[in-house]
Amino acid sequence: MAVLPSCVTAPRIYWGCGPQWWGCGDGECETPPARSVTAVLQSTLVAFPLLNRPVMEVPSDNPFSEEQARLYFRDIVLGIEYLHYQKIIHRDIKPSNLLLGDDGHVKIADFGVSNQFEGNDAQLSSTAGTPAFMAPEAISDTGKSFSGKALDVWAMGITLYCFVYGKCPFIDEYILGLHNRIKNKPVEFPEEAQISEELKELILRMLDKNPETRITVPEIKVHPWLTKGGEEPLPLEEEHCTVVEVTEEEVKNSVKTIPSLPAVILVKAMLRKRSFGNPFEVQTRREERSMSAPGNLLMYVYTALALLHVESKGVWGGGTKQFADVFCST
Numbered sequence: 001m002a003v004l005p006s007c008v009t010a011p012r013i014y015w016g017c018g019p020q021w022w023g024c025g026d027g028e029c030e031t032p033p034a035r036s037v038t039a040v041l042q043s044t045l046v047a048f049p050l051l052n053r054p055v056m057e058v059p060s061d062n063p064f065s066e067e068q069a070r071l072y073f074r075d076i077v078l079g080i081e082y083l084h085y086q087k088i089i090h091r092d093i094k095p096s097n098l099l100l101g102d103d104g105h106v107k108i109a110d111f112g113v114s115n116q117f118e119g120n121d122a123q124l125s126s127t128a129g130t131p132a133f134m135a136p137e138a139i140s141d142t143g144k145s146f147s148g149k150a151l152d153v154w155a156m157g158i159t160l161y162c163f164v165y166g167k168c169p170f171i172d173e174y175i176l177g178l179h180n181r182i183k184n185k186p187v188e189f190p191e192e193a194q195i196s197e198e199l200k201e202l203i204l205r206m207l208d209k210n211p212e213t214r215i216t217v218p219e220i221k222v223h224p225w226l227t228k229g230g231e232e233p234l235p236l237e238e239e240h241c242t243v244v245e246v247t248e249e250e251v252k253n254s255v256k257t258i259p260s261l262p263a264v265i266l267v268k269a270m271l272r273k274r275s276f277g278n279p280f281e282v283q284t285r286r287e288e289r290s291m292s293a294p295g296n297l298l299m300y301v302y303t304a305l306a307l308l309h310v311e312s313k314g315v316w317g318g319g320t321k322q323f324a325d326v327f328c329s330t
Contacts, residue, residue, distance in 0.1 A: 055106050056095040056162060063166035066195055072098075073160055074226060074234060075106040080152055081217050083108070085241040089115040089122045089148035092129040093155035095162050115148055122148030131175060132168045133158045136183045136209045150211035153220070157206025161187070164195050169207065183209065198225035 055072060056064070064072070076098065083090055090097075090108065097110040113128035123145040127138050135154035137146040161169045169187050172178040187207050189200055202225050205215035220226060221234045 060166035069163035079108040
């Protein structure tokens with residue numbers, strides 16, 4: 001297991017799978033992400049101090065104002081543009097995968113089902129992601145491949161709808177019913193929340209059921225609602241997107257090794273059982289009494305830390321006596 005340093009600049013993207021992240025900003029990173037470090041990400045636990053919480057939990061009784069939604073959505077558009085520039089399709093854009101940092105900006109997270117592609121676009125054929133945010137073409141029975149970029153745009157449209165209404169536009173108790181609504185039901189705008197016609201038009205173009213005519217990210221960037229009629233333009237692609245290349249030496253230098261994964265798993269199991277014994281060994285009644293009875297948890301924490309120290313010295317496996325000798329000398 002390893003820990004990677006976070007970026008120097010304020011991040012917009014967090015790369016990784018599940019709890020694994022890699023940060024990058026609008027500009028360059030001190031240790032920038034690239035496809036060449038995919039293997040590193042799969043076995044890496046990375047901590048970023050600037051992450052707070054998902055930007056919104058859906059459903060929500062407190063949707064954003066139109067202006068707040070616009071500011072957050074600008075971050076998302078730039079993040080998705082950057083991802084597509086790096087030939088990555090996210091495939092699971094939704095509010096819970098958008099984290100709000102201390103700087104007030106939204107960061108894209110959770111790349112567990114993301115897809116790398118070559119050429120201009122990914123041609124996908126499998127379903128992945130969250131059902132309520134899936135595009136019609138992704139749940140179609142035709143078996144045809146579909147555009148990865150258009151897929152992300154659809155999920156962005158669902159997300160923007162959630163921002164201003166606090167709920168998804170297509171909801172059903174059953175998955176087949178949900179699929180039917182996504183594929184056939186038109187988008188409806190509740191009367192309880194009044195939004196501008198410009199925003200409605202943008203949402204409808206993003207939730208176009210035909211991926212061939214669906215609005216694209218470059219078109220979203222210059223949309224009047226997002227730019228306030230051109231008064232607040234977003235940076236051009238060439239201003240904030242650069243091809244990232246990472247050498248083997250940079251990858252090696254970006255990783256700080258900590259005790260091995262087996263040792264961490266062992267310590268976690270021991271803490272859970274509150275026992276000094278081997279947590280994976282089947283014990284009989286004739287063996288020495290269990291040490292997993294309730295006691296001072298802090299004592300077990302200290303022991304766990306000592307185990308990590310022992311493992312780092314390479315003496316694990318020498319038996320209880322050797323462990324005790326090293327533990328008492330630490």
